[in-house]
Amino acid sequence: MKPINVGLLGIGTVGGGTFTVLKRNEEEITRRAGRPIRITAVADKNLELAKSVTGSGVRLTDDAFSVVTDPEIDIVVELIGGYGVAKELVLKAIENGKHVVTANKALLAVHGNEIFAAAQKKGVMVAFEAAVAGGIPIIKALREGLSANRIQWIAGIINGTTNFILSEMRDKGLPFAEVLKEAQRLGYAEADPTFDIEGVDAAHKATLMASIAFGVPVQFDKAYVEGITKLDAADIKYAEQLGYRIKLLGIARRRQQGIELRVHPTLIPEKRLIANVEGAMNAVLVQGDAVGSTLYYGKGAGAEPTASAVIADLVDVTRLHTADPEHRVPHLAFQPDQITDVPVLPIEEVETSYYLRLRVLDKPGVLADVTRILADQSISIDAMLQREPEEGESQTDIIILTHLTIEKNVDTAIAKIESLDSVTSQVIRLRLENL
Numbered sequence: 001m002k003p004i005n006v007g008l009l010g011i012g013t014v015g016g017g018t019f020t021v022l023k024r025n026e027e028e029i030t031r032r033a034g035r036p037i038r039i040t041a042v043a044d045k046n047l048e049l050a051k052s053v054t055g056s057g058v059r060l061t062d063d064a065f066s067v068v069t070d071p072e073i074d075i076v077v078e079l080i081g082g083y084g085v086a087k088e089l090v091l092k093a094i095e096n097g098k099h100v101v102t103a104n105k106a107l108l109a110v111h112g113n114e115i116f117a118a119a120q121k122k123g124v125m126v127a128f129e130a131a132v133a134g135g136i137p138i139i140k141a142l143r144e145g146l147s148a149n150r151i152q153w154i155a156g157i158i159n160g161t162t163n164f165i166l167s168e169m170r171d172k173g174l175p176f177a178e179v180l181k182e183a184q185r186l187g188y189a190e191a192d193p194t195f196d197i198e199g200v201d202a203a204h205k206a207t208l209m210a211s212i213a214f215g216v217p218v219q220f221d222k223a224y225v226e227g228i229t230k231l232d233a234a235d236i237k238y239a240e241q242l243g244y245r246i247k248l249l250g251i252a253r254r255r256q257q258g259i260e261l262r263v264h265p266t267l268i269p270e271k272r273l274i275a276n277v278e279g280a281m282n283a284v285l286v287q288g289d290a291v292g293s294t295l296y297y298g299k300g301a302g303a304e305p306t307a308s309a310v311i312a313d314l315v316d317v318t319r320l321h322t323a324d325p326e327h328r329v330p331h332l333a334f335q336p337d338q339i340t341d342v343p344v345l346p347i348e349e350v351e352t353s354y355y356l357r358l359r360v361l362d363k364p365g366v367l368a369d370v371t372r373i374l375a376d377q378s379i380s381i382d383a384m385l386q387r388e389p390e391e392g393e394s395q396t397d398i399i400i401l402t403h404l405t406i407e408k409n410v411d412t413a414i415a416k417i418e419s420l421d422s423v424t425s426q427v428i429r430l431r432l433e434n435l
């Protein structure tokens with residue numbers, strides 16, 4: 001059996017894991033793929049490091065372009081990340097007729113339409129299981145396993161760093177900044193964790209899931225993105241008292257008017273399985289009209305969990321390498337001429353429930369004013385909590401949970417509430433999903 005030749009771009013954590021797992025499970029993987037999968041070339045700036053992982057028998061180079069143009073290479077695995085040289089290399093690989101396997105969610109969420117179109121034209125595959133939720137085969141599930149369904153919504157904990165931080169804030173009652181330092185010390189968060197904590201990484205992943213769930217182009221620029229940096233430990237505590245956990249969710253929902261695509265801290269009922277996903281773990285909940293709810297749970301990052309997804313793609317590509325391109329699974333699950341340009345709704349049009357925390361003077365009539373404003377915006381109250389003021393304290397917190405409403409109604413209500421003399425600071429607003 002002639003091996004299929006793979007060129008690896010980047011042999012850091014995931015590249016190293018890919019090399020190790022391919023070697024360790026070589027026999028089993030070959031039995032599945034039908035022929036051996038061989039990494040024959042590796043490009044990395046750090047040749048010493050590359051050598052220490054690969055040993056001999058692999059061509060090592062610091063020139064990644066020599067790999068994507070190498071006539072011997074059938075599949076290029078891109079593990080460099082980012083939108084810069086990675087984009088050039090992926091497009092060059094496609095131009096040279098190579099299939100591509102990538103873990104690069106940022107690249108695909110931002111430039112996916114261009115990359116998939118180029119691949120389609122050239123008749124090659126671009127596989128990206130490792131780009132979303134690491135080792136969880138969520139792309140496979142959405143693109144193939146659930147293809148009978150009209151998918152209604154997806155809600156995922158798809159960033160391990162932020163889930164770790166939120167779990168620690170809740171468990172230990174610590175503020176965000178302190179837990180972030182701990183996450184960095186433990187190696188969960190990057191030295192520059194901006195993409196994680198600001199919700200950008202989760203939005204990249206949600207963008208990709210929305211595309212394959214609904215058959216729409218990738219539209220990262222339309223996603224609403226709010227991270228956890230401003231989240232106050234007090235709100236985690238109040239949410240808990242009301243029976244909710246706060247998670248950073250990536251949400252994609254189909255509505256009549258368009259698609260909701262948003263990432264933000266979200267209250268979810270603590271009795272939901274997904275509310276109990278703790279630490280750096282990931283989970284994705286998918287609602288399909290035929291199957292109902294399905295939940296996918298596992299490690300969203302790390303060397304071998306991510307390698308598990310990369311290698312699954314390598315096996316897929318190997319099996320389908322000789323198939324007529326028309327008979328392969330389409331990149332975005334729907335046939336390319338069936339991708340429809342459904343609009344992504346602006347955040348003001350999103351429909352969800354809300355958690356509002358108000359700092360108010362503890363005097364008669366305050367609650368009546370607030371509830372009148374909510375009623376005027378047709379916002380119905382679901383639950384309420386008032387913190388008992390401390391001895392001698394003249395102010396207190398009121399927490400209100402609303403039923404479903406449209407965000408712009410809440411914007412209007414908040415502006416009016418904040419203009420009341422009895423409301424002493426900005427209203428804290430979080431979104432709530434009952435899932």
Ligand code: HSE
Pocket residue numbers: 134158159160161162188196201300301
């Ligand atoms: N930085 C990501 C996370 C892992 O924290 O989940 C890679 O997608």
